[in-house]
Amino acid sequence: xxxxxxxxxxxxxxxxxxxxxxxQSPTQIKMRVLxxxxxGTDREITSFQYGTPPEGSDYLIIGHESLSQVIECGEKVTxxxxxxxxxxxxxxxxxxxxxxxxxxxxxxxxxxxxxTERGIKQRHGYMTEFVVEEESYANVVPRExxxxxxxxxxxxxxxxxxxxxxxxxxxxxxxxxxxRNAVVLGAGPVGLLGxxxxxxxxxxxxxxxxxxxxxxxxDIVAAIGGQYIAAETHSIDEMAxxxxxxxxxxxxxxxxxxxxxxxxxxxxxxxxxxxxxxxxKAPIEVDTDYIMRDVVLNNQVILGSVNAPPHGFQQAIRDLxxxxxxxxxxxxxxxxxxxxxxxxxxxxEPGAGGIxxxxxxxx
Ligand code: BGC
Ligand code: ZN
Numbered sequence: 332x333x334x335x336x337x338x339x340x341x342x343x344x345x346x347x348x349x350x351x352x353x354x355q356s357p358t359q360i361k362m363r364v365l366x367x368x369x370x371g372t373d374r375e376i377t378s379f380q381y382g383t384p385p386e387g388s389d390y391l392i393i394g395h396e397s398l399s400q401v402i403e404c405g406e407k408v409t410x411x412x413x414x415x416x417x418x419x420x421x422x423x424x425x426x427x428x429x430x431x432x433x434x435x436x437x438x439x440x441x442x443x444x445x446x447t448e449r450g451i452k453q454r455h456g457y458m459t460e461f462v463v464e465e466e467s468y469a470n471v472v473p474r475e476x477x478x479x480x481x482x483x484x485x486x487x488x489x490x491x492x493x494x495x496x497x498x499x500x501x502x503x504x505x506x507x508x509x510x511r512n513a514v515v516l517g518a519g520p521v522g523l524l525g526x527x528x529x530x531x532x533x534x535x536x537x538x539x540x541x542x543x544x545x546x547x548x549x550d551i552v553a554a555i556g557g558q559y560i561a562a563e564t565h566s567i568d569e570m571a572x573x574x575x576x577x578x579x580x581x582x583x584x585x586x587x588x589x590x591x592x593x594x595x596x597x598x599x600x601x602x603x604x605x606x607x608x609x610x611x612k613a614p615i616e617v618d619t620d621y622i623m624r625d626v627v628l629n630n631q632v633i634l635g636s637v638n639a640p641p642h643g644f645q646q647a648i649r650d651l652x653x654x655x656x657x658x659x660x661x662x663x664x665x666x667x668x669x670x671x672x673x674x675x676x677x678x679x680e681p682g683a684g685g686i687x688x689x690x691x692x693x694x
Pocket of ligand 2: 369370371372373395396485
């Protein structure tokens with residue numbers, strides 16, 4: 332079968348032939364891959380900054396944002412049947428008895444760092460024609476989400492963040508939060524999906540971003556009842572003045588200089604959530620005394636969040652359904668283009684435009 336793989340030692344990205352997998356245990360399912368989303372992590376991997384092949388392999392099949400259709404089930408499978416649409420989780424547990432996170436099914440909080448991730452770390456990914464996986468890692472998706480369900484995985488980043496936010500907010504010992512102001516940094520798929528999740532969670536949302544597609548982003552954010560502020564025309568100070576006290580910042584740009592500037596504008600009891608993974612660049616100057624003082628004097632929380640558990644995927648599937656009822660055109664417009672697998676390297680090239688590019692492996 333066809334697959335898209337990186338060869339880190341040779342610094343090559345290629346369409347390869349790979350052995351088609353088969354079911355190995357009664358709790359596994361076999362799927363035909365339909366759609367695979369391309370994200371910043373894939374661009375890091377295909378520029379050889381990140382990503383590790385499985386042991387004994389000189390290549391890694393990429394792709395971790397997927398939608399597939401079940402074609403075969405082991406005899407003990409109960410949660411999926413042939414024909415079902417499913418989205419697979421990404422991370423698999425580390426092997427250590429001492430890791431209470433992985434032993435509790437919460438490898439998204441793995442302590443040892445020896446977890447694996449499909450399409451990213453020591454496990455082949457989904458940018459291929461067929462995959463086999465344990466049913467416990469598969470999440471069934473309603474058929475009406477067929478065209479957009481490839482957005483489930485990037486939405487899980489917001490779901491896990493929001494779950495942690497709710498835990499943090501329990502420190503405030505009163506009921507109800509009234510109106511809350513959220514600022515989303517970045518208007519890529521993670522930022523825009525995060526903005527949608529924050530809207531349905533009751534936040535007033537401002538998206539602050541630099542983007543070549545200002546008008547398009549502005550339209551999407553307006554459609555969901557948020558406000559878009561362009562970084563090209565508004566400084567961070569101006570943005571912060573327009574928003575007022577910021578209760579939550581959801582960072583989805585991966586540019587640390589902007590993020591640390593915005594921390595200075597976080598309001599009382601505010602929470603700042605980092606989701607981006609910046610590449611290593613030259614050190615920058617940050618006013619650390621100012622930030623530390625403010626974080627303490629305002630009871631602020633700075634939180635990092637990565638990966639998501641199965642219930643985060645299930646929440647994302649429910650929320651994506653809600654987004655589609657409220658804002659179908661805005662959700663559809665997040666998917667910019669679909670490419671056949673033979674052209675999978677195109678959206679991975681540096682400077683490839685668009686919001687979410689998708690490899691349509693089969694129809
Ligand atoms: C994926 C996560 C993964 C992270 C770090 C992200 O792009 O969405 O599932 O844990 O990269 O590898
Ligand atoms: Zn991703």
